[in-house]
Amino acid sequence: xxxxxxxxGIKSPNPFWLASAPPTNxxxxxxxxxxxxxxxxxxxxxxxxxxxxxxxxxxxxYRNTRMAGFNNIELITDRPLADNLREIEExxxxxxxxxxxxxxxxxxxxxxxxxxxxxxNAGADGIELNFGCPHGMCERGMGSAVGxxxxxxxxxxxxxMEAAKIPVITKLSPNISHITDPGLAAxxxxxxxxxxxxxxxxxxxxxxxxxxxxxxxxGKGSNGGYCGPAVKPIALQMLRELACDKEINKVPxxxxxxxxxxxxxxxFILLGATSVQVCTAAMHYGFGIVREMEAGLIQFMKDKGxxxxxxFAGKALPNVTEWKHLNLKHKVVANINPDKCVGCExxxxxxxxxxxxxxxxxEGSRVPHIIEENCVGCNLCSLVCPVEGCITMQKRDDGxxxxxxxxxxxxxxxxxxxxxxxxxxxxxxxPAPVDALKNKRKDMRR
Amino acid sequence: MAEYxxxxxxxxxxxxxxxxxxxMNSTEAYYESSRCLFCYDAPCMNACPTHIDIPLFxxxxxxxxxxxxxxxxYDSNWMGNACAKVCPTGVLCEGACVYNNQHVKPIExxxxxxxxxxAAIKQNKKIAEPGVPNGKKVAIxxxxxxxxxxxxxxxxxxxxxxxxxxxxxxxxxxVYGVAPYKINNEEALQEEEYLQKQLGYNVFYNKxxxxxxxxxxxxxxxxAVFLGVGLGTTASLGIPGEDGSNVIGAVEFIEDLRMKxxxxxxxxxxxxxxxxxxxxxxxxxxxxxxxxxxxxxYRRDKAGMGAYKFEYDLALSAGVxxxxxxxxxxxxxxxxxxxxxxxxxxxxxxxxxxxxTLECDLVIKAxxxxxxxxxxxxxxxxxxxxxNRIVVNMETYQTGNPKYFAGGDAVNGGAEVVNGAYExxxxxxxxxxxxxxxx
Numbered sequence: 001x002x003x004x005x006x007x008x009g010i011k012s013p014n015p016f017w018l019a020s021a022p023p024t025n026x027x028x029x030x031x032x033x034x035x036x037x038x039x040x041x042x043x044x045x046x047x048x049x050x051x052x053x054x055x056x057x058x059x060x061x062y063r064n065t066r067m068a069g070f071n072n073i074e075l076i077t078d079r080p081l082a083d084n085l086r087e088i089e090e091x092x093x094x095x096x097x098x099x100x101x102x103x104x105x106x107x108x109x110x111x112x113x114x115x116x117x118x119x120x121n122a123g124a125d126g127i128e129l130n131f132g133c134p135h136g137m138c139e140r141g142m143g144s145a146v147g148x149x150x151x152x153x154x155x156x157x158x159x160x161m162e163a164a165k166i167p168v169i170t171k172l173s174p175n176i177s178h179i180t181d182p183g184l185a186a187x188x189x190x191x192x193x194x195x196x197x198x199x200x201x202x203x204x205x206x207x208x209x210x211x212x213x214x215x216x217x218x219g220k221g222s223n224g225g226y227c228g229p230a231v232k233p234i235a236l237q238m239l240r241e242l243a244c245d246k247e248i249n250k251v252p253x254x255x256x257x258x259x260x261x262x263x264x265x266x267x268f269i270l271l272g273a274t275s276v277q278v279c280t281a282a283m284h285y286g287f288g289i290v291r292e293m294e295a296g297l298i299q300f301m302k303d304k305g306x307x308x309x310x311x312f313a314g315k316a317l318p319n320v321t322e323w324k325h326l327n328l329k330h331k332v333v334a335n336i337n338p339d340k341c342v343g344c345e346x347x348x349x350x351x352x353x354x355x356x357x358x359x360x361x362x363e364g365s366r367v368p369h370i371i372e373e374n375c376v377g378c379n380l381c382s383l384v385c386p387v388e389g390c391i392t393m394q395k396r397d398d399g400x401x402x403x404x405x406x407x408x409x410x411x412x413x414x415x416x417x418x419x420x421x422x423x424x425x426x427x428x429x430x431p432a433p434v435d436a437l438k439n440k441r442k443d444m445r446r
Numbered sequence: 447m448a449e450y451x452x453x454x455x456x457x458x459x460x461x462x463x464x465x466x467x468x469x470m471n472s473t474e475a476y477y478e479s480s481r482c483l484f485c486y487d488a489p490c491m492n493a494c495p496t497h498i499d500i501p502l503f504x505x506x507x508x509x510x511x512x513x514x515x516x517x518x519x520y521d522s523n524w525m526g527n528a529c530a531k532v533c534p535t536g537v538l539c540e541g542a543c544v545y546n547n548q549h550v551k552p553i554e555x556x557x558x559x560x561x562x563x564x565a566a567i568k569q570n571k572k573i574a575e576p577g578v579p580n581g582k583k584v585a586i587x588x589x590x591x592x593x594x595x596x597x598x599x600x601x602x603x604x605x606x607x608x609x610x611x612x613x614x615x616x617x618x619x620x621v622y623g624v625a626p627y628k629i630n631n632e633e634a635l636q637e638e639e640y641l642q643k644q645l646g647y648n649v650f651y652n653k654x655x656x657x658x659x660x661x662x663x664x665x666x667x668x669x670a671v672f673l674g675v676g677l678g679t680t681a682s683l684g685i686p687g688e689d690g691s692n693v694i695g696a697v698e699f700i701e702d703l704r705m706k707x708x709x710x711x712x713x714x715x716x717x718x719x720x721x722x723x724x725x726x727x728x729x730x731x732x733x734x735x736x737x738x739x740x741x742x743x744y745r746r747d748k749a750g751m752g753a754y755k756f757e758y759d760l761a762l763s764a765g766v767x768x769x770x771x772x773x774x775x776x777x778x779x780x781x782x783x784x785x786x787x788x789x790x791x792x793x794x795x796x797x798x799x800x801x802x803t804l805e806c807d808l809v810i811k812a813x814x815x816x817x818x819x820x821x822x823x824x825x826x827x828x829x830x831x832x833x834n835r836i837v838v839n840m841e842t843y844q845t846g847n848p849k850y851f852a853g854g855d856a857v858n859g860g861a862e863v864v865n866g867a868y869e870x871x872x873x874x875x876x877x878x879x880x881x882x883x884x885x
Contacts, residue, residue: 063508064480342544345486366489368543386483387548 001301002308003294005039007275008193008252009167010126012099014039015269015309016290019256019277020103020128020171022074023287027087031094036287037294040099042195042277043088045076045130046115047105047142052078058204058214058224069223069231069279071204073215075136076105081115085122092123105130105142109159116163126166129157129191131182132173132198133227147173149197150185157189169254172196172238179238183248194242195254195277197235199225226279232258236271240320243272260289262296269309269315328408329401332377334358334370334394340390341367347381347391355380357431374429393407447763452709452736456615456699460733463626466760467531470554470561479508482553485544490555493542496523496868500539502556507562516566517573519559519841525591525867526596527637528620529565530559531629536756550561566634567640576645577604582881584609586647587593587655587670590618591863592854593674594638596877597647603878607647608668612654618676619855620863622701625727627734631704658824665849670877673822673836673845673852674870677815677860683719688811694719696728696812703731712806714738717782718766719774720812721751728810731763740766741804745773745787746794781805818856825850835859841874843869851877 003014017040018024018033025044033041052074060069077084091100104127106112116127131153133143146153153170159217160168170186172179174197186194201223203213213221235257242248255273259265260281266277281289297309306312336347343366351359359373359381382391408414415422453459470478480505490500499518504514518527535556543552566573586593589611597607598871615621620697621634642649655661664671680695682688682728694702696718704711712735718728721744729742742761744751747770751758762768772784773796786800817834827847829837836845836852843851853869879885 064477340548343485343489343546344483344544346483349486361487 001298001306003297004041005275005309007099007167007254008126008169010040010099010101011097012039012275013097013329014294015265015275016273016293017041017099017101017254018282018287019279020045020130021279021283022072022088023279023282025077025079027091030087030091030100033282033287033290034091034095034098037290038098040101040125040275042101042103042128043084043124045103045105045133046081046084046119047076047207048111050075050078050136053217055215055217058221059228060204061316062230062263067280067284068229068333069202069204069226070201070228070283071202071215071226073135073217073222073224075207076103076130076133085118088122088124089121092125093421099125101126101128103171105126105133105137107140107142112156112159113163116160118240119177120165124166126169126192127160127164128169128195129160130171130198131156131172132196134173134175134199134201134205136224144175144198144201144361147171147182148176150181153182154185154189157186157191160192166290167192169193169195171198171256172360173198174234175201176239179241180245180248183242183245187248187251187311189403191251193252193254194248194381195230195275196242197238197254197257199227202226227258229258229260232264232267236267239268240271240317241318243314260284262293262300265297266300266312267316269313271320272314272317274309274313322406324406324409325404327402327404329397329403331395331397332379333372333375333396334377334379334381335392335394336368336370337390337392338367338383340387342387342390344365344386344388346384350380350384358429376428448735450736452712454709457799459626459708460630461805462736463630463731465531466627467554467557467562467631469562470557475507475558475561475576478554479504479558481545482508483544489542489544490539490553493538494522495538495814495862496529496863496871498522498526498539498559500559503562504553504555504558507558512562512565512568513571515562516571518868520561520573520710523864523867524595524871525620525863527560527563528591528617528629528634529862529864529867530556531562531633532620532624533862534754537754538864543826563637567636570640570643572644573597574602574641574644576601579606580604582606582669583608583667584670584672584877585624585664586672586674587664588612588676588854588856589619589638589649589651590674590676590854591620591866592676592856592870592873593618593672594641595867596672596674596851596853596874597649597870598645599871599874600640600877601645603874605669609647609649610653610655610664611649611651614623616649616651616865618674622704623679623697623724624704624863625700625731626704626707627730638770642643656821661824666737669849669881671850672870672873672877673825673828673850673856674854674866675818675821675852676855678818679816680811681814681816683774683811683813685774685776688809690777690809692779692781692807693777693783693809693811696724696810697815699728699810700724703735708735710735712737714812715781715806716808717804717806718742718810718812719782720744720814721746721753722812722814723753723757724814725810725812726753726757728812729766730757730761732808732810733761733766737808739806740764741769741806742766743769743774743782743784743804745771747771772804777800777809778803782809815855815860817859822856828852833859838873839876841872842879843873844876844880848880851880871881 020042024041030041056074059067062068102124131147137143138145170191205214252274254275255268256277259278348359348368358371359368385391485500488501503515503518520841539555540552545552583606586609589609616638716737733740771787776783783803786797819834829846851873853873854866
């Protein structure tokens with residue numbers, strides 16, 4: 001088994017890279033990370049050093065999970081360039097086979113050319129262009145201010161390519177309607193690779209005593225950049241959009257956004273990423289978290305018979321399609337395993353209040369039952385059920401029929417008027433409105 | 447060998463009677479509350495005699511609304527803190543937790559409830575207020591869980607309430623009868639103080655009501671009377687020697703222990719007679735007081751015991767040994783003379799010639815409490831069943847004499863604090879209904 005990658009010419013012993021962020025602020029941290037098992041690191045963004053505020057991070061805790069979502073208002077490096085360059089050189093001396101990528105963010109063409117020369121001389125294996133930060137730097141015309149203007153982005157990538165002798169990765173901001181616009185601009189500008197997502201513009205919460213957003217800086221706050229496990233679905237979607245675009249997918253993509261476990265890693269690779277970058281998980285658990293990712297990835301590859309990550313990179317892409325191509329004849333219904341059911345009745349109330357009134361309570365038992373004729377197969381009950389494998393969705397169609405919205409549209413077989421006979425829910429039973437007021441539970445009465 | 451060293455100071459007493467359900471810290475409460483599934487029509491809630499909205503108060507704890515959680519609890523149960531500590535939660539709310547069905551540890555509902563209510567009590571949070579005065583007065587006899595619960599509820603409905611208590615302290619068996627490792631005196635009393643401060647009922651201590659003259663006076667001065675008189679002293683065994691100086695009733699023993707702690711002296715060999723929860727408590731407590739040999743003697747077999755299994759296990763874990771199928775026939779200065787028993791066709795029979803004597807220094811009779819029949823029989827119209835329990839309408843808790851309502855042990859024959867709390871509250875609603883509608 002070979003976990004190594006060659007990402008647009010950047011070689012790395014494995015696909016696990018630290019994203020440009022606080023964990024890559026110094027040579028000390030990066031050496032520690034490489035020693036722990038990380039294959040590469042994107043150095044905390046270099047540029048004209050900044051001045052940071054105290055109180056920089058905020059988080060979204062969900063139930064007993066800390067930092068399910070995480071945001072920051074920290075800027076790019078506040079350390080002098082010379083210090084960073086010296087440390088890049090030293091890291092490369094100790095870890096010549098690991099990937100050290102310099103993240104850069106400057107303003108003028110001259111600055112770009114100068115800093116590229118500097119990091120190349122220091123021995124960096126690649127360059128990542130930070131066009132993503134949605135806080136602070138964008139107010140100064142950098143970061144997401146560039147990522148949100150495809151033409152500007154393309155111009156700057158062009159400047160970079162004039163000077164770069166090592167591979168260039170363009171890092172995109174998700175704070176945009178169509179991720180393919182900056183993606184295409186980066187490719188047109190000549191980038192060697194793309195990475196995404198950078199953080200999402202966010203307010204993670206408000207202090208209920210001071211009425212200031214977190215993280216609070218002397219009674220005030222600013223929008224931050226959101227990341228952590230909560231953003232993964234957004235990242236996966238954007239990754240897939242780029243990976244499916246025939247112009248953009250000529251360059252490799254490094255996936256970023258909420259990656260914490262081997263499952264996340266595999267999912268990003270299946271949607272076309274050939275390197276992954278991690279920040280929040282390392283900030284939460286330390287560099288040791290890579291052990292679980294690596295072990296899980298190896299196990300997965302072994303189970304599936306893959307020898308390199310390229311064996312399965314992008315394998316999920318053909319299965320991601322437009323809604324109109326989904327089979328309308330596919331039919332699943334929920335099934336409750338009474339031996340596993342604990343009787344919380346969350347499926348019942350979720351279905352009755354939040355879905356299609358397709359679960360009934362059973363007299364004398366806490367195990368609810370599925371009313372199959374009402375079940376639209378929405379999955380909700382199986383999602384709320386707290387027991388592993390208790391509610392499963394079972395296939396009811398025989399697999400012989402296939403009819404999509406697209407096909408129905410072409411066949412003039414779709415509802416077009418407000419009260420169309422072809423309305424999908426036309427013959428679906430729903431209770432009478434007044435039934436809502438009958439049989440109310442005692443504790444729900446007001 | 448005794449498992450416990452004789453306590454010689456309050457500190458050592460507290461260590462021997464360490465709380466079975468210690469107060470949670472905020473981190474523990476945060477993680478434990480996060481596990482609650484917020485079940486629909488929650489089984490825990492249905493298992494609670496007072497129907498506390500448990501999923502709601504747990505969610506409130508988790509979202510940092512601890513005061514709101516306390517309010518949710520007190521909305522249903524005026525003994526919210528006492529019940530959190532003394533309820534047999536393993537057979538009530540926690541026993542009903544759906545997690546049990548997949549062998550996952552149930553939510554520690556009792557400790558979460560204690561966390562919320564104690565926080566409100568300690569910070570003197572206002573969770574209830576008296577109703578607009580309606581000019582009517584209710585007398586309550588007995589400041590136990592049922593009486594106090596009725597008092598609180600009646601105050602919220604605008605009644606003036608006077609509580610007459612025979613003893614020097616409120617809360618009845620919560621302070622006088624429950625094992626000290628379930629709740630300590632301070633915690634038992636502070637909840638009452640907290641509620642009395644907000645609701646303003648009067649309690650007259652050391653004021654036993656036991657003559658017909660007293661009853662008549664009360665009857666003429668108040669619009670309604672609630673009987674929360676509980677039960678009496680330990681019932682008689684009817685065997686020779688049981689009045690000896692080496693014999694004490696379990697109720698009296700526990701009361702003594704609750705009031706005097708380490709200053710009472712327990713001899714080295716103790717026999718506890720009985721198979722109910724009080725017997726388990728008395729045995730467990732004797733062992734924790736440093737008795738070297740504590741024997742729990744019960745006339746039937748283990749399965750026939752009325753005690754909860756967890757109470758029996760607790761006694762065993764304190765070093766108590768058990769003796770089954772042994773019926774006491776006589777108590778002497780040397781100890782207890784037993785006769786072996788066996789069950790024949792469901793009937794317990796003595797085995798002739800099987801007498802033996804178990805030597806001991808102290809005999810604790812945990813053979814149930816006598817009923818307060820003599821007092822109750824003085825009230826005309828109040829009916830008692832053949833076990834001398836007061837007969838009430840199970841919805842309004844009104845007795846045969848319409849002016850009298852009753853609840854708690856005097857009605858149910860001896861149950862948990864939570865049952866008394868529920869019945870007192872229901873009786874208060876019954877009183878309110880009767881005084882407002884005449885029905």
